[in-house]
Amino acid sequence: MRTSSKRRLSILLAASLAAVLSAVPVSAHVEYVTGDEGTGNAAELFTAVFTDPGSLVLLTGGAIGALALVAGYLRFASVVPDIAVASKALQSYRPYLPWMLRLSVGLPLVGAGFAGYLFTPSLPVEARLLQVAIGFLLLFGLATRVVAAIGLVVYLGLLATDATLLLASEYIAGFLGIMIVGAGQPSADMLIRRLVVTDGTLASRGRGLPTPAELAGRVGIDEWPLAPLLRLFVGANFLYLGVTQKWFNPASALAVVEKYELTRVVPVAPELWVFGAGLVEAAVGAAFILGLFTRGSAAVGFLMLTTTLFGLPDDPVLAHITLFGLLSALLVVGSGRYSLDSSLVPAIRQRLDPHWESPADPASAAD
Numbered sequence: 001m002r003t004s005s006k007r008r009l010s011i012l013l014a015a016s017l018a019a020v021l022s023a024v025p026v027s028a029h030v031e032y033v034t035g036d037e038g039t040g041n042a043a044e045l046f047t048a049v050f051t052d053p054g055s056l057v058l059l060t061g062g063a064i065g066a067l068a069l070v071a072g073y074l075r076f077a078s079v080v081p082d083i084a085v086a087s088k089a090l091q092s093y094r095p096y097l098p099w100m101l102r103l104s105v106g107l108p109l110v111g112a113g114f115a116g117y118l119f120t121p122s123l124p125v126e127a128r129l130l131q132v133a134i135g136f137l138l139l140f141g142l143a144t145r146v147v148a149a150i151g152l153v154v155y156l157g158l159l160a161t162d163a164t165l166l167l168a169s170e171y172i173a174g175f176l177g178i179m180i181v182g183a184g185q186p187s188a189d190m191l192i193r194r195l196v197v198t199d200g201t202l203a204s205r206g207r208g209l210p211t212p213a214e215l216a217g218r219v220g221i222d223e224w225p226l227a228p229l230l231r232l233f234v235g236a237n238f239l240y241l242g243v244t245q246k247w248f249n250p251a252s253a254l255a256v257v258e259k260y261e262l263t264r265v266v267p268v269a270p271e272l273w274v275f276g277a278g279l280v281e282a283a284v285g286a287a288f289i290l291g292l293f294t295r296g297s298a299a300v301g302f303l304m305l306t307t308t309l310f311g312l313p314d315d316p317v318l319a320h321i322t323l324f325g326l327l328s329a330l331l332v333v334g335s336g337r338y339s340l341d342s343s344l345v346p347a348i349r350q351r352l353d354p355h356w357e358s359p360a361d362p363a364s365a366a367d
Contacts (some may be wrong), residue, residue: 045250048271055272056096058138061275062300070293078356090295093332097177098184099107100332102138104325105174109135119168121156121316138178142189145212145221148178166356168241170322173233174287177329181226182213188212212285227336228291235288238281238301248280253277260312280304288330298330 049055077083112118113132118125134154137147152175159165181191193211195203216222244254254275257263262273281304287297305320305327335341349356 015308021107042247042250045247045271048269048274052269052272055269055275056318057270058272059276063123070331071352073293074345075233075295075352077124077349087295087334090332091334095184097332098144098181099186100143100325100329101112101177101181102141102183103320104142104329105148106135106138106165108321109151111135111321115318117235118158119165119171121319122167123162123164141183141189143212144187144189145216148175151175167320168322168324169240170234170237173230173237173326174322176224176233177226177326178231179216179221179308180226182222183217209321225337227294227330228300228338229296229334230326230330231291231303231335233290234323234330235285237285237323238288239285241274242278242281242283242285245276250274256312262311265311280354291335291341292345294335294339294341295331302331303329312355 019338049059059344080140083170109119109131113128113130113135114118114120114126115122116126119129134151136149137143152172154170155165155168159169189212192203193213195201196207196211198204210218213222249273254270257270257273266273268276280300284297284301284304294303302324309315309317309320
């Protein structure tokens with residue numbers, strides 16, 4: 001049964017990644033705040049940045065600062081008890097994950113339906129009933145895993161016909177996460193389950209019928225590794241947005257810098273603004289995929305989204321709720337299995353920090 005469930009998981013992941021990788025690159029979230037396409041390409045952006053001595057000095061200084069911060073964490077984290085306490089507190093929130101994921105996917109789906117767009121504001125549509133229905137059912141927690149599976153199939157089917165939906169690829173992680181953890185509490189599914197297992201209730205007459213949770217257990221969905229799947233698809237989303245929005249589409253990104261006078265906030269060349277923003281997004285995405293400093297990367301991503309929403313007053317908040325929720329989920333679950341946080345990082349910390357003790361199983365507590 002385990003082999004069969006792993007095969008199903010591999011097929012689902014392959015289909016999801018194939019849909020993402022085969023789609024034609026399109027501009028990313030800059031479309032939410034500007035329609036100016038302008039002119040320019042990646043070659044011109046890289047040339048402007050790497051032929052400017054001032055930009056090179058700032059990039060080098062930033063890289064040295066980031067490396068110093070990482071080295072300082074690896075060497076001295078054990079003497080700052082706040083880090084360990086915060087990590088344990090975040091892990092204790094795991095029972096709330098189902099509700100977090102349902103809110104993160106359900107709310108923006110309902111909002112998108114009534115606002116008149118399909119998953120992303122860049123794809124306006126008149127039809128809204130399906131999104132609203134999926135969103136409401138997820139919020140209520142009714143037939144949760146089945147509804148999440150339907151939502152995933154709908155999204156991937158639409159993505160195969162319109163690459164614009166790559167702008168909302170975080171929904172893949174959201175739907176998969178809900179399929180794994182189920183409804184949780186509070187939810188209609190748990191209420192119905194309580195009625196069914198209680199003797200004397202009318203609902204107890206259906207006790208012999210298989211529940212969605214039991215069906216999910218039979219095919220092994222509840223055994224899928226949650227943290228690696230969230231890391232993979234959230235990381236791919238950040239990587240895609242950073243590269244396509246900033247590096248491959250510098251004209252629109254430069255228009256955003258000009259529109260909001262961002263060079264007054266950080267007085268650097270506009271090209272460096274665009275390149276640096278793309279670099280940070282791409283770095284966060286790569287860190288998620290590798291499982292490297294996952295909670296720290298999630299905190300950086302959360303800060304980036306927050307500053308964007310406050311810095312760009314007409315940026316649609318609703319379109320970012322799913323990413324906010326998924327970053328919060330990664331803060332809770334951490335890296336999990338198949339991550340550098342559970343293999344390479346402990347080995348380096350043991351060399352640098354004589355006071356640090358490696359946990360017996362770094363991945364088990366988070367996944």
